Amino acid sequence: MVTAQYPLPVDDRHRKSFAKIATPDRLLLGPGPSNAHPTVLQALARTPVGHLDPLYIELMGEVQELLRYAWQTDNYLTLPMSGTGSAAMEATIANTVEPGDTVLVAVKGYFGLRLADMANRYRAKVKKLEKPWGQWFSLDELEAALIEYKPAILAIVHAETSTGVCQPMDGVGDLCRKHDCLLLLDTVTSLGGVPVYIDEWKVDLAYSCSQKGLSCPPGLGPFTMGSRAETKMKARTSKVPNWYLDVSLLNKYWGDDRIYHHTAPVNMNFGMREALRLLSEEGVGQAWARHRKNAEALWAGLESLGLSMHVPADRRLPTLTTVRIPEGVDGKAFSRHLLNQYGVEIGGGLGSLAGKIWRIGLMGYNSNPQNVNRLLNLFETELPRFGGYAASVA
Amino acid sequence: MVTAQYPLPVDDRHRKSFAKIATPDRLLLGPGPSNAHPTVLQALARTPVGHLDPLYIELMGEVQELLRYAWQTDNYLTLPMSGTGSAAMEATIANTVEPGDTVLVAVKGYFGLRLADMANRYRAKVKKLEKPWGQWFSLDELEAALIEYKPAILAIVHAETSTGVCQPMDGVGDLCRKHDCLLLLDTVTSLGGVPVYIDEWKVDLAYSCSQKGLSCPPGLGPFTMGSRAETKMKARTSKVPNWYLDVSLLNKYWGDDRIYHHTAPVNMNFGMREALRLLSEEGVGQAWARHRKNAEALWAGLESLGLSMHVPADRRLPTLTTVRIPEGVDGKAFSRHLLNQYGVEIGGGLGSLAGKIWRIGLMGYNSNPQNVNRLLNLFETELPRFGGYAASVA
Numbered sequence: 001m002v003t004a005q006y007p008l009p010v011d012d013r014h015r016k017s018f019a020k021i022a023t024p025d026r027l028l029l030g031p032g033p034s035n036a037h038p039t040v041l042q043a044l045a046r047t048p049v050g051h052l053d054p055l056y057i058e059l060m061g062e063v064q065e066l067l068r069y070a071w072q073t074d075n076y077l078t079l080p081m082s083g084t085g086s087a088a089m090e091a092t093i094a095n096t097v098e099p100g101d102t103v104l105v106a107v108k109g110y111f112g113l114r115l116a117d118m119a120n121r122y123r124a125k126v127k128k129l130e131k132p133w134g135q136w137f138s139l140d141e142l143e144a145a146l147i148e149y150k151p152a153i154l155a156i157v158h159a160e161t162s163t164g165v166c167q168p169m170d171g172v173g174d175l176c177r178k179h180d181c182l183l184l185l186d187t188v189t190s191l192g193g194v195p196v197y198i199d200e201w202k203v204d205l206a207y208s209c210s211q212k213g214l215s216c217p218p219g220l221g222p223f224t225m226g227s228r229a230e231t232k233m234k235a236r237t238s239k240v241p242n243w244y245l246d247v248s249l250l251n252k253y254w255g256d257d258r259i260y261h262h263t264a265p266v267n268m269n270f271g272m273r274e275a276l277r278l279l280s281e282e283g284v285g286q287a288w289a290r291h292r293k294n295a296e297a298l299w300a301g302l303e304s305l306g307l308s309m310h311v312p313a314d315r316r317l318p319t320l321t322t323v324r325i326p327e328g329v330d331g332k333a334f335s336r337h338l339l340n341q342y343g344v345e346i347g348g349g350l351g352s353l354a355g356k357i358w359r360i361g362l363m364g365y366n367s368n369p370q371n372v373n374r375l376l377n378l379f380e381t382e383l384p385r386f387g388g389y390a391a392s393v394a
Numbered sequence: 395m396v397t398a399q400y401p402l403p404v405d406d407r408h409r410k411s412f413a414k415i416a417t418p419d420r421l422l423l424g425p426g427p428s429n430a431h432p433t434v435l436q437a438l439a440r441t442p443v444g445h446l447d448p449l450y451i452e453l454m455g456e457v458q459e460l461l462r463y464a465w466q467t468d469n470y471l472t473l474p475m476s477g478t479g480s481a482a483m484e485a486t487i488a489n490t491v492e493p494g495d496t497v498l499v500a501v502k503g504y505f506g507l508r509l510a511d512m513a514n515r516y517r518a519k520v521k522k523l524e525k526p527w528g529q530w531f532s533l534d535e536l537e538a539a540l541i542e543y544k545p546a547i548l549a550i551v552h553a554e555t556s557t558g559v560c561q562p563m564d565g566v567g568d569l570c571r572k573h574d575c576l577l578l579l580d581t582v583t584s585l586g587g588v589p590v591y592i593d594e595w596k597v598d599l600a601y602s603c604s605q606k607g608l609s610c611p612p613g614l615g616p617f618t619m620g621s622r623a624e625t626k627m628k629a630r631t632s633k634v635p636n637w638y639l640d641v642s643l644l645n646k647y648w649g650d651d652r653i654y655h656h657t658a659p660v661n662m663n664f665g666m667r668e669a670l671r672l673l674s675e676e677g678v679g680q681a682w683a684r685h686r687k688n689a690e691a692l693w694a695g696l697e698s699l700g701l702s703m704h705v706p707a708d709r710r711l712p713t714l715t716t717v718r719i720p721e722g723v724d725g726k727a728f729s730r731h732l733l734n735q736y737g738v739e740i741g742g743g744l745g746s747l748a749g750k751i752w753r754i755g756l757m758g759y760n761s762n763p764q765n766v767n768r769l770l771n772l773f774e775t776e777l778p779r780f781g782g783y784a785a786s787v788a
Contacts, residue, residue: 006683008589014463015674018456020433021667024449025441032657033442039414044661045439047419048427048611050739055417062412069408082613083477086656087638118637195402211657217442219476219613219659242636243512244481260744262480263426263605265613267438268662273415280409289400345444350654 026339027366029375030347031161031320032189033211033218034363036271040216043274044267051264059273060254060264066276067222070191070214070284071206073198077230077247079254080272081221082265085188085209087245088221090118092184092205094242095225095233096153099123104151104181106142109133110162110350111186115155122241127151133163133352134310134322139171146179152232153182153205158196159189162350164311164322164359166194173202182229188212191222192279193291193319193363204229210268213287213319215364216275219268223247275364291318294367298360301376305383310357319367322349322357326388331358334386338378346375420733421760423769424741425555425714426583427605427612428757430665434610437668438661445658453667454648454658460670461616464585464608464678465600467592471624471641473648474666475615476659479582479603481639482615484512486578486599488636489619489627490547493517498545498575500536503527504556504744505580509549516635521545527557527746528704528716533565540573546626547576547599552590553583556744558705558716558753560588567596576623582606585616586673587685587713587757598623604662607681607713609758610669613662617641669758685712688761692754695770699777704751713761716743716751720782725752728780732772740769 028035036044049056060079067078081088093115097103103124105116108131119126129145131137137156146154154176158167169185176183182204190196192213198206204226211218225233225247233240233247240246244262252259279287295318299309302323310322325331331348335358338344347359362371379388422429430438443450454473461472475482487509491497497518499510502525513520523539525531531550540548548570552561563579570577576598584590586607592600598620605612619627619641627634627641634640638656646653673681689712693703696717704716719725725742729752732738741753756765773782 006686007677007679008682010677010679011466012463013468014459015677016456016459016463017674018460018667018671020671021437021440021453021664023440023443023453023664026443026447028442028444030444033444033660036442036661041439041441041661043415045435046415046417047435048422048430048605049417049420050422050424050427051612053420053733053739059415059417062410065408065410066412069406069410072405074408083481083638084656084659087477087481090636090638114637121633121635121637123635209657211442217659217661218445218657219662239515241515241517242484243508243515244477244484245638262478263603263612265478265611265662266427267430267435267611268613268659270415270417273412277412277414280411283401283404283409285401285404288402292400339447345447 024343027344027371029361029366029371030345031359031361032209032363034361034366036217037215037275037278037365040271040274044217044271046267046270048266051266052258052260056266057258059269063269063273063276064254066280070276070279071196071198071224072200073224075198075224075226077225077251079223079250080269081223081245082262083221084218085207085221088207088223089115089186091223091245091247092207093118093122094245095240095247096182096205096229097122097124098236100125101152102127102149103153103155104129104145104149106137106154106156108135108137108163108165109157109160111157111160134165136165136167136315139175142172143175146175146181151181153184155184157186159187159194159317159319161189161320162353164317164320165315166317169201177202182232189317189319192284192287193367194317195288198224210272212363214275215278216271219265220272291362291367294362294369294372295321297369297372298362301372302379305379319361319363321360323360324357328387330386331355334383337382342378344375344378418737421738421765423755423760423765424739425753425755426603426757428609428755428760430611431609431669431672431759434665434668438611438665440661440664442660445660446652446654450660451652453663457663457667457670458648460674464670464673465590465592465618466594467618469592469618469620471619471645473617473644474663475617475639476656477615478612479601479615482601482617483509483580485617485639485641486601487512487516488639489634489641490576490599490623491516491518492630494519495546496521496543497547497549498523498539498543500531500548500550502529502531502557502559503551503554505551505554528559530559530561530709533569536566537569540569540575545575547578549578551580553581553588553711553713555583555714556747558711558714559709560711563595571596576626583711583713586681587761588711589682592618604666604669606757608669609672610665613659614666685756685761688756688763688766689715691763691766692756695766696773699773713755713757715754717754718751722781724780725749728777731776736772738769738772
């Protein structure tokens with residue numbers, strides 16, 4: 001036997017004696033991740049099981065069924081991608097876009113731009129319909145663009161995490177059918193926290209994440225595909241140019257065949273199953289109402305402190321509030337102060353809103369009156385130290 | 395305010411009242427996932443932190459440094475991809491292959507075929523050098539193919555999980571440099587359990603997984619890229635045709651810029667940090683020796699029961715043993731019996747080895763004498779009920 005040669009020579013240059021892990025208990029009120037529900041964290045820490053274990057296969061089916069409930073869809077092809085929300089975003093594009101397809105992206109924030117970048121990489125002819133960050137699209141604007149560009153896919157963000165805007169969806173699906181294109185919807189910051197009706201809205205493709213409205217840590221990307229998108233995928237003349245996200249392969253694992261594709265992130269799916277179970281226990285309609293109620297309390301409180309919101313009330317996301325940083329305040333210094341002194345995370349602006357807004361999330365487990373009060377108290381006591389708001393308001 | 399309209403109508407068809415999660419405590423001695431170390435599971439269950447939190451950024455650096463140690467490399471571009479090992483596999487190809495590049499894949503099992511499939515999707519000219527499952531390649535065979543096909547990349551699997559073969563690596567890197575091609579190495583079933591020397595072997599690209607030698611649950615895909623591969627990536631004439639796995643974007647997040655790319659799977663990285671910390675505490679050379687010692691005990695025990703191994707001793711993987719299913723035994727029924735009656739998982743054969751072998755993993759946390767004895771006892775007592783081995787041996 002060969003044991004004699006061991007131990008073999010090893011270079012210890014990168015060997016480090018780090019202390020045991022000691023990450024802090026933050027309250028995450030930024031754009032995500034949000035705090036996970038305690039029982040979700042417990043589920044994550046369970047002993048792994050095999051990805052083809054009959055009991056795991058049963059759990060997969062439960063996750064799929066509860067995702068359908070959360071999304072209000074009957075779509076058979078509903079499953080969590082084994083990556084974060086961005087992987088699920090890419091899956092919607094990778095599976096359906098063929099080179100030369102026109103993809104129209106309605107861009108009103110950072111994540112619209114990401115969709116356009118991705119579609120480009122899959123060799124689509126990308127057309128962008130753009131609006132300033134903080135606005136949304138009317139049906140007329142969308143229809144004019146559909147007529148002008150005749151896209152195969154219209155991609156739009158329901159809940160734009162970079163701006164806090166909720167895109168109205170009434171009639172968008174009908175427009176897409178009228179103009180014979182697929183409707184691809186980003187529900188990253190809406191699933192579980194803001195009303196989403198995939199089937200009623202006639203959405204053909206959607207994706208989301210685990211770490212916001214679902215109260216699970218980041219790491220899985222819920223994905224759903226309706227029959228019109230499936231038809232387009234099946235008519236492809238070449239393989240999906242992305243192996244990991246290929247839904248035709250994934251469906252052989254998630255569907256009845258149970259053919260190994262990749263080793264599933266089983267523990268993340270334990271967490272997802274528990275997160276969805278909690279949502280089903282509460283009721284998704286009740287969860288939407290809770291998010292709305294807590295957001296309204298936050299908005300009222302911030303306004304009473306003299307702060308103003310970036311988005312008009314009727315288009316504001318209950319999950320993510322964008323607050324204008326008052327003139328003269330160093331927004332970054334203030335959020336750093338909240339993090340370092342109080343362990344509370346809020347977010348800053350992205351892109352054209354950098355330095356102009358804070359982004360406050362009340363998502364999933366974190367959407368509760370205690371967190372609203374804690375944050376309002378911090379704004380009230382700490383913001384004045386940063387030149388926060390006019391004395392007349394105080 | 396709009397609260398009055400809540401709660402909104404919800405379709406409860408997919409709403410299910412599932413019981414609280416109750417996955418079983420399996421002993422996972424198949425091809426992976428393997429059991430995670432208990433402190434890794436504890437780390438997974440910590441409160442998430444933001445993906446741009448200064449303390450998380452520190453943790454990212456620790457993970458990278460300890461991955462370099464585990465892989466014995468100085469590569470700057472060493473990081474865990476936010477997906478499973480297959481995502482990291484795809485990352486090695488997506489970032490370096492340009493359409494029309496010749497990629498030579500040395501196929502001696504299932505995962506070589508997967509590499510070929512992936513390279514095809516990135517529009518490489520794929521050439522396959524094939525051997526029966528259970529064999530490996532000599533330097534002469536590899537050199538002849540390099541001369542014949544003049545590939546830009548040679549892709550080969552170090553530890554072939556489908557066959558249990560360890561590919562000898564001495565001289566392969568020198569050959570690749572002589573013939574001006576990159577060396578891409580699959581170390582999914584070797585990292586942490588079998589000697590791997592990325593720099594000494596002159597490997598340009600490698601990937602692995604979290605759930606085998608590293609004792610972490612599945613969900614992250616360690617990835618490393620040396621300077622020759624980086625040069626090829628930087629010379630690309632078009633963007634990487636995969637947004638999620640684009641190393642140039644990922645490096646802006648993992649490198650000094652700290653520019654948001656995707657929301658990191660922070661909890662999985664907590665687990666990975668703890669897994670790598672444990673490996674560094676033990677010493678990677680000691681871990682390799684431990685895997686070897688326990689595997690030798692397993693082999694000796696199985697042979698004394700009259701079973702034979704699929705791979706000759708000098709080319710056997712210490713992490714994954716392929717055992718021939720004796721004539722007349724229903725291999726699947728036996729492994730189902732172990733799972734259902736004893737909670738012990740072992741694997742079956744894939745592809746051309748389906749029905750012919752069992753695959754037994756002793757990886758990471760699971761590589762210990764107790765598990766060897768438990769499994770040998772089960773083979774000794776249970777296999778005869780399935781017509782296991784000749785009475786003369788018993």
